[in-house]
Amino acid sequence: TPYLAPEHNAAMQLIGFFLCASLLLGRGDASTVAELAKNVEKLKLVMPEKGTLDNIETSLLAMVQSAEKQPAGSNTLAPFLDQITEIINSTMKKAIKDRLKTSQDELDQSFKNFSLCIHPIDYINESLAHLTDLNDVHMQCRRSEDTKMQQYQTDCRTGLQVTAQERETVCANYQSRLTIRDPADVCKMDPATRAPTIGNYLIAMEEEFDAVYSQLLDSKYQCGNLTPSQNDTDRCGLQFCNVQDKRLNCSLDQKAFEGEVCKLFKHHSCSAYQACWAAAVTEHKDALVQAQKVDAGLKVEWRSVLRIECYIKALGKPQNEVGPAIDVCKATVWSTEEIQISYPPTPPSIQLCDEDVMAPFKPGTAVFGARWYRASPVLSPSVSCASQCCMYDEFVPSYPAGVQCPYQPGGENPDPSLRSAGSGGSSSATLQNAFESFAA
Secondary structure (H helix, E strand, C coil), X not given: XXXXXXXXXXXXXXXXXXXXXXXXXXXXXXXXXXXXXXXXXXXXXXXXXXXXXXXXXHHHHHHHHHHHHCCCCCCCCHHHHHHHXXXXXXXXXXXXXXXXXXXXXHHHHHXXXXXXXXXXXXXXXXXXXXXXXXXXXXXHHHHHHHHHHHHHHHHHHHCCXXXXXXXXXXXXXXXXXXXXXXXXXXXXXXXXXXXXXXXXXXXXXXXXXXXXXXXXHHHHHHHHHHCCCHHHHHHHHHHHHHHHHHHHHHHHHHHHHHHHHHHHHHHCCHHHHHHHHHHHHHHXXXXXXXXXXXXXXXXXXXXXXXXXXXXXXXXCCCHHHHHHHHHHHHHCCCCCHHHCCXXXXXXXXXXXXXXXXXXXXXXXXXHHHHHHCCCCCCCCCCCCCCCCCCCCCCCCCCCCCCCCCXXXXXXXXXXXXXXXXXXXXXXXXXXXXXXXXXXX
């Protein structure tokens, strides 16, 4: 014998009751037995069906007719009524209520699915405090960088720098004096030279070359004053590279911030949100249609069960009261309030989600910069992109082009804006050559 679940066993008990009752009432003919046997397969179902309930109701009414023909006081159904009532309550009603709960749960879950489709902005808002903290660290670093840059501007670029045109003009004058005119043009005796002419001529030439030398030294001094000393170059070079190192650290802070924003932007896209919503709409529509079908069926079945329960109670009454009691059962409009499906409200509409909505949270866009970096210092702005939301490779901060850091004392100025196109250089060799040429 195959195993039957408790609900199936209860149904079999019920069909057995009707079979025995028919025999007891004198209706154990072959047609009655065959009719009840056909319902066995249906009654094996956990959930009662309308057709099955209709057949049970028909059988009960037939029993009532048979009972009315029996002699008074011969109600042989009394021993079974309590047991059958228990089967009705524990099996048939329970099965209907279980179906109600299943349908209600599926409908409620389908409505709940809309709340599971979280808009990307909502994900970001959940992390907004954390993102703000990360950007605050970044912006504080930029302000510190800006302070260092302003100090460097004051100490070096403003305090020591002169325009390239001024330096070029002054030092060009010095360079021009390094070349002495042809002695044949300079070393000529004035016809008005007093006697002794040779002595006075040499004295005049000495004065001429002293003046040339004095002008040369003066122009050299002026050019030298416009070219920073090595000590100044070392001091400003170290200060400049300190600013650049600070800038690299701030860019790493920016990378940490943008990396978190980029992760949220990539993992919670508009397309994923819209797909989730579309699936929720379809599932809810299906669940709603199914619930409406189940709802209608459950009410019919519930009324049938209550009416059958009423018939069974009527069969327990004295024989002369069975008929009127049955009529009351038939006339009663049985309430289905106990098995009402609670329908959810109209689902919410999908929120707008597109590139414009997400732009403030996509690193590398102008809108993102305006949203997060509007307070960036002028001298220490944030880099344009520090995450893989706006570049293919991982962001690695580096020194700007032309910057020669870290600085080694004694080297060339690392700041491209302070490097001299030319310098005073050493003039001793040129000067020495000039006087050797004159002596010859």
